[in-house]
Amino acid sequence: MDMSQYLDMFLEESREHLQTLNQKILELEDNPHNVAVLDEIFRSAHTLKGMSATMGFEGIAELTHEMENVLSNLRGSPSAVTTKVVDLLFKCLDSLENMVDAIVSGGDNKGNGEELIQLLRLAGTGELDREEKKVKKIIEPKENLTKILQEEEERENQQNEELLASFNINQYDLTILREADRKQLQAYHINVQLDASCVMKAARTFMVFRNLEEAGEIIKSVPTAQELEEEKFDRTFQVVVVTPDSKEEVIKTLESIAEVEVLSITDINIDEVQTQKGQELSKDEFLDNAVAVEEKLEVVHIEDKRDSQKQEIKTATGKETVKKTKISPTVRVDIERLDNLMNLVGELVISKTRLEQISTTSDLAELNETIEHIDRITTDLQTVVMKVRMVPIEQVFNRFPRMVRDLAKELGKEINLIIEGKETELDRTVIDEIGDPLVHLIRNAIDHGVEQPEVRRQMNKPVEAVLRLVAKHEGNNVVIEVEDDGRGIDAGKLKNKAIQKGLITAKEAEQLDEQGAVNLIWMAGFTTAEQVSDISGRGVGLDAVRTKIESLSGSVEIETQINKGTKFKIRLPLTLAIIQALLVNVGDEIYAIPLGAIDETTSIEQGHIKKVQNQEVVLLRGQVLPLVRLDQVLEVPRAGTHTEELYVVVVRKGEKKAGLIVDSLIGQQEIVIKSPGKLLQGICGIAGAAILGNGQVSLILDVGTLL
Amino acid sequence: MDRVDFYDESQLVAFTLDGEEYAINIHYVQEINRLLNITRVPKAPFYVEGVINLRGNVVPVIDLRKRFSLSPRETTDRTRIIIVKVKDITVGIIVDGVSEVIGLANGNIEPPPGLQGSLEQEFIYGVGKIDERLLILINIEKVLAIESVEDKE
Numbered sequence: 113m114d115m116s117q118y119l120d121m122f123l124e125e126s127r128e129h130l131q132t133l134n135q136k137i138l139e140l141e142d143n144p145h146n147v148a149v150l151d152e153i154f155r156s157a158h159t160l161k162g163m164s165a166t167m168g169f170e171g172i173a174e175l176t177h178e179m180e181n182v183l184s185n186l187r188g189s190p191s192a193v194t195t196k197v198v199d200l201l202f203k204c205l206d207s208l209e210n211m212v213d214a215i216v217s218g219g220d221n222k223g224n225g226e227e228l229i230q231l232l233r234l235a236g237t238g239e240l241d242r243e244e245k246k247v248k249k250i251i252e253p254k255e256n257l258t259k260i261l262q263e264e265e266e267r268e269n270q271q272n273e274e275l276l277a278s279f280n281i282n283q284y285d286l287t288i289l290r291e292a293d294r295k296q297l298q299a300y301h302i303n304v305q306l307d308a309s310c311v312m313k314a315a316r317t318f319m320v321f322r323n324l325e326e327a328g329e330i331i332k333s334v335p336t337a338q339e340l341e342e343e344k345f346d347r348t349f350q351v352v353v354v355t356p357d358s359k360e361e362v363i364k365t366l367e368s369i370a371e372v373e374v375l376s377i378t379d380i381n382i383d384e385v386q387t388q389k390g391q392e393l394s395k396d397e398f399l400d401n402a403v404a405v406e407e408k409l410e411v412v413h414i415e416d417k418r419d420s421q422k423q424e425i426k427t428a429t430g431k432e433t434v435k436k437t438k439i440s441p442t443v444r445v446d447i448e449r450l451d452n453l454m455n456l457v458g459e460l461v462i463s464k465t466r467l468e469q470i471s472t473t474s475d476l477a478e479l480n481e482t483i484e485h486i487d488r489i490t491t492d493l494q495t496v497v498m499k500v501r502m503v504p505i506e507q508v509f510n511r512f513p514r515m516v517r518d519l520a521k522e523l524g525k526e527i528n529l530i531i532e533g534k535e536t537e538l539d540r541t542v543i544d545e546i547g548d549p550l551v552h553l554i555r556n557a558i559d560h561g562v563e564q565p566e567v568r569r570q571m572n573k574p575v576e577a578v579l580r581l582v583a584k585h586e587g588n589n590v591v592i593e594v595e596d597d598g599r600g601i602d603a604g605k606l607k608n609k610a611i612q613k614g615l616i617t618a619k620e621a622e623q624l625d626e627q628g629a630v631n632l633i634w635m636a637g638f639t640t641a642e643q644v645s646d647i648s649g650r651g652v653g654l655d656a657v658r659t660k661i662e663s664l665s666g667s668v669e670i671e672t673q674i675n676k677g678t679k680f681k682i683r684l685p686l687t688l689a690i691i692q693a694l695l696v697n698v699g700d701e702i703y704a705i706p707l708g709a710i711d712e713t714t715s716i717e718q719g720h721i722k723k724v725q726n727q728e729v730v731l732l733r734g735q736v737l738p739l740v741r742l743d744q745v746l747e748v749p750r751a752g753t754h755t756e757e758l759y760v761v762v763v764r765k766g767e768k769k770a771g772l773i774v775d776s777l778i779g780q781q782e783i784v785i786k787s788p789g790k791l792l793q794g795i796c797g798i799a800g801a802a803i804l805g806n807g808q809v810s811l812i813l814d815v816g817t818l819l
Numbered sequence: 820m821d822r823v824d825f826y827d828e829s830q831l832v833a834f835t836l837d838g839e840e841y842a843i844n845i846h847y848v849q850e851i852n853r854l855l856n857i858t859r860v861p862k863a864p865f866y867v868e869g870v871i872n873l874r875g876n877v878v879p880v881i882d883l884r885k886r887f888s889l890s891p892r893e894t895t896d897r898t899r900i901i902i903v904k905v906k907d908i909t910v911g912i913i914v915d916g917v918s919e920v921i922g923l924a925n926g927n928i929e930p931p932p933g934l935q936g937s938l939e940q941e942f943i944y945g946v947g948k949i950d951e952r953l954l955i956l957i958n959i960e961k962v963l964a965i966e967s968v969e970d971k972e
Contacts, residue, residue, distance in 0.1 A: 459875045701859065746861040786877040788860065788870050790908050791963065795862050801870055801877040809858040809872045 119215075122167050124444070126212050129156045130205055134514045137201050141517075144186075144193035154183055158325075160208075162318040165341040172211050177338050178232040179204050202514070204228050288331055289380065292354040297328070299380040300355070300362060305348045307371035313343045316371055320351075323365045328355025348375065447540060450501050457490070457497050458690065458784035464490050465781065465805035494690065502537035502686075505583045505592070508547045509534045512554060512581060519558045526565055526576040527558060536583035538590050542664055542684055546592070549657040553594040553680050554579070556654070561598030561678050571675065573597070590684045597677040601670070603629035610635070630670050631767060634658050662765070662816055665691075665708060691785060693802070693812065695778035696761060699748035702810045703774075704783055704802050709815040711762040711769065713777060718756045730760070730771065737762065739771045740818055745797065763815045770819045781805075785812060828922045831947070833954055834901065834914040837889045841914075842921070842947060842954040849902040849909065851917050854894055864964075871911060873902065880911040886962055887942065903959055910963055921954075923947045928956065 136153045143149065157176050164172035179201060186192050207228055289299050306316055317340045324330050332352040335345050355362060363374045464486055471483050509531050520527040538546070562577040569575055580595040607621040610632045616624075624632075634654050661668050666684040685691070685708065693704040694713070714732065721728050721739065728739040739760070743750055760771040783802035787793075788811070799814035831842035832851075857869040857880055866886040870877050880900060884891055897916035902909065928945045941961050947954040 455875075462875065748861070788877050789879045789910070791879045791910055792860055792863055792867065792870070795860065797862065798860065801858075803872050803875065803877070807872050808856055809870050809877055811858065811860065811870075 118167065121444075122163055123212060123216060125163065126160060126172075127209075129160045130209055130212070131510055132156045133160075133205055134202075135510060137198060137205070138513050138517060140186075140193060141195070141198045144191070147187070150183065150187055154180065154187070157183060158321075161341070162322070166312070166315045166318060169211070169215060172208055173341060175204055175208060175211075175229060175232075177341075178229045182232050200228070200231055202518070204232065288329070288354060297354050297356050298358070299331075300353055300359065300377050301380050302351050302353065302362065302366070302377045303348060303375040304351065304366065305373045305375045307373070308347065310347075310371040313345070313347075314341050316369060317341070317349065319369045320366060320372060323369065324351065324353050324355075324362075327357050327362065327365055328353050352380065450497075450540070453497055454501065457494055458786075460490050461494065461690065461782060461784055462803050462805065466807070469805045498539070498686070498690075499537075501540050503540050503543050504535050504537050505543065505546075505590075506534040507543055508550060509581060509583070511547075512550075515551065516554065516558065516579060519555065523558065524564065525558065525562050527562060528576050528578050530578060530580045531582075532580065533583040536585060536590055538684065539686060542590075545660065545664055546682075546684065549660045549682070550581075550592070550594065552654070552657050554581070557594055557596040557598065557678065557680075561596035561600075563599050586683070590686060592682040592684065593679055594682075595677060595679040600674040600676055600678055601630050601633065601672040602674055606630065606632045628767075630672055633670065665706070690782060692780060693783045694761065694780055695804075695810065696742075696759075696772075696774040697776045697778060698742045698746060698774050699750040701746075701748055702778065702804065702808070703742070703746070704781075704810050704812045705761055705763065705772070705815065706799070706812065707780065709763045709765065711764045713759065713761050714771075716758050716760055716771075718758060732762070732771070737769060737771045738819075739773055741773045742813075743773075743775075745818065763819070765816045765819050768819045772813075772818070783810075783812070828924050829928075831921050831923055831954065831956070832901065832917065833919055833921050834899070834917045836883055836887070836915050837892075840918070840952060840954050842923070842956055843901075843903065843959050845920060847903040847905055847959050849904050852900045852902065852911070854898050854900060854913070868913060871900070873909075873911070876909070878902065878909050878911050880913060881963065882913045883962070884913070884915075903963075905960055905963060908963065912962075921949065923949060923954065 133153060133156050136149050136156070139149045140146065140153060157180050161173050161176035161180065164170075164176065182197065182201070186197070292299050304320060306313055310316055321330060321333075321337070330351055330353050333340065334350045339345060340349055353362070357365075359377050359379075363377060366372055366374050464483075467483050467486065471480050512531070513529055516527055516529045557579055562579070563571070563573075565575045568577065578597050580593065582591075582593040582595070584591055603626050607616075607624065607629050610616045611618050611621055615635050616632070621629075658668055661682055661684070664684055666682060668683070669681045670678065671681065672678040692707040694707055694710055695702055695704055716730050716732075721730055723729070724736070728741070729736050730739055731737070737760075742748070759774050759777055761774060761777075762769060762771050781804075783804075785800045785802060788795075788798065788801045792798075797814055797817050799812045801809050801811055804810050830845040832845050832848050833840055833842045835841070852873075855871045855873075857871055859869045860867060860879070863869075863879075866881055866883075868880045868882045868885075870879050872878075882891075892915070894913075895915070898913065899917045900911040900913055901917065902911050904910075927948045929948065930945055931943045932946065942957055943955050944958045945956045947956055
């Protein structure tokens with residue numbers, strides 16, 4: 113069977129599951145007793161395992177399987193949720209991510225899967241804490257690795273053999289069964305047979321498991337789930353489930369799967385099992401397990417009832433045990449199609465502008481009415497299409513809790529990450545690009561901004577630092593803030609450092625005001641970190657951050673107060689495809705200047721232009737404004753000479769301002785940004801092209817490169 | 820020019836430029852247009868005439884006379900823009916006039932003569948003979964400097 117057609121879907125879904133896992137494991141660390149979270153982790157891991165096994169990615173399946181084993185141990189004893197185990201699980205997720213990435217580039221990369229599997233097995237036997245030394249040995253010297261691994265494997269095998277000697281119901285299972293009995297749930301022993309012609313046995317068994325898990329809880333299977341997935345069985349297998357459903361219902365759910373037949377289904381009588389086992393649980397053991405089991409069963413129970421009386425149950429139990437993520441009906445659409453749609457809307461906008469131009473020269477009232485109507489529709493259409501392209505910034509923010517946790521641990525700092533406004537939506541293209549700059553700012557905040565706990569204590573600050581990540585709308589922009597309550601940026605220190613590095617002269621430094629000094633931080637090659645660390649301090653950072661943000665037509669500002677903290681404020685446009693622009697005449701040519709970059713327009717007298725170091729400037733309300741003659745910069749052929757009065761468009765890029773001298777202003781217009789084609793990419797001063805109402809192409813000025 | 824070798828006969832679009840006849844493989848040709856309104860692009864390579872609006876798409880246009888270092892000439896009503904697409908890059912090329920689509924047997928293609936003089940050697944890959952006519956077969960990828968475009972990426 114050809115799986116390639118499912119590959120894209122598989123990849124996407126795997127990534128989603130990995131993201132969920134990351135998130136939920138973080139939650140679990142904070143709250144090890146939350147069975148609902150654990151269940152969700154379990155579900156994700158299990159689905160991932162099933163999918164990857166079906167797709168034939170053994171590496172992923174194996175690793176997730178081992179993770180599941182560890183997780184099921186955690187289910188029994190919340191106290192086993194130690195930092196070590198969580199760290200290990202995170203490492204596994206990283207490894208899984210790598211494997212998924214490797215699939216994209218072709219191949220089933222096992223990565224360090226083997227190593228992790230061994231560690232997971234150690235954790236599974238609860239020896240991760242006790243045998244720390246051994247684990248360390250495993251991680252470090254490779255020579256010892258194989259030997260120790262062998263030992264471990266042997267031991268593991270022994271245990272497995274013991275366990276699987278028969279259809280062995282262990283004490284934990286027994287407790288579940290007893291609890292089930294008490295709750296009047298049914299326990300069944302089911303014998304399932306697959307059709308002789310069945311090609312994808314693993315897929316079928318996966319579906320059987322999935323269907324059963326929807327109805328109840330699978331306690332055991334022979335052969336084990338792993339073996340079933342590896343198709344290490346003939347045609348039949350057995351499972352024990354606990355479910356509120358009747359036998360008939362179970363049979364019905366199972367036989368709805370093609371090529372699956374239920375050979376037999378029998379009740380399991382608790383007492384029989386006990387006598388058969390010939391041993392009684394000690395009271396202590398029972399109590400140990402009871403709590404976990406209770407909660408587990410509650411889940412089954414509630415899920416069952418939910419079907420009939422959703423609302424009632426929720427309010428009645430008043431608990432958050434079942435917190436299923438709400439899934440709204442969605443369609444996955446290729447981003448290319450959306451781009452296409454956007455292009456077409458762009459065409460429509462252009463045609464509309466054209467119609468509007470025609471209507472100005474005609475007196476037809478009917479025409480004007482129709483055009484007004486079209487105008488409304490296109491505006492609506494444009495908003496809708498833009499909305500479709502919007503994705504919540506959650507996608508980017510989601511990976512930060514994990515990152516912050518890891519960093520904080522690594523640096524021995526205590527950090528409380530507060531995320532606000534993660535539902536804020538941004539254009540897909542912006543979302544894809546904004547991740548790296550944010551990672552950078554957060555790393556900086558944690559490494560440079562936040563002080564060590566002792567320092568904070570001395571300063572009477574709360575030991576736990578607060579890192580706020582906020583996204584919100586502001587007009588036609590989205591603002592993202594990264595704010596820490598750390599030591600702030602010392603402007604004086606920055607100046608000294610900049611002089612020391614030869615980035616500015618002492619004289620220049622003197623003239624800088626506070627804000628100007630803080631802005632030195634954006635210069636290439638700048639770092640205040642005394643030591644270059646893994647996390648930051650190599651000085652390649654912030655200027656790259658700014659360049660990136662500016663390439664997205666955004667801007668970034670810093671607010672800082674010594675010992676109070678630092679706030680980076682990123683401002684981004686909602687979309688990059690359609691913008692408001694000012695059209696200007698330069699000679700006979702028409703250029704578009706993005707409105708976002710324009711401060712004001714004004715006119716000056718030719719005689720007021722002065723020269724400073726061969727640069728033409730003018731005094732505008734007491735401020736020196738450098739001038740750029742667009743006709744010269746753009747090499748516009750012109751016949752006549754300049755008039756006495758000049759039009760100036762004052763543009764700003766970050767802190768820099770300049771006045772662009774143009775011949776006349778045409779007006780403000782909505783334009784659709786088009787690429788001028790690969791052949792002309794990277795031409796200085798031009799950000800793109802736009803088609804005007806009359807069908808002519810006009811070039812959009814890249815203000816940043818003109819200053 | 821592998822593609823040419825696969826067929827016994829190539830279909831070519833023949834056009835004139837400064838009194839000589841040239842041809843490019845029809846596979847590259849998307850359409851042929853009359854001269855459209857061209858917007859000059861400042862600081863572009865010298866042979867790039869500007870960009871045009873091709874039904875809502877912005878397409879760069881190359882002046883083949885400038886590219887081949889031929890003397891400039893006023894446009895006439897025979898002047899055409901041939902829209903070619905090479906490796907996902909769509910470009911218009913301005914020529915003096917398009918004459919016809921013509922079939923050329925592969926056996927009738929000869930390597931470029933050594934003494935071409937007027938035309939930079941790298942731009943042509945052969946000369947096609949049809950009876951008494953000679954067609955200069957141009958290497959469109961070289962003309963568009965596709966390699967240097969790809970280097971940029």
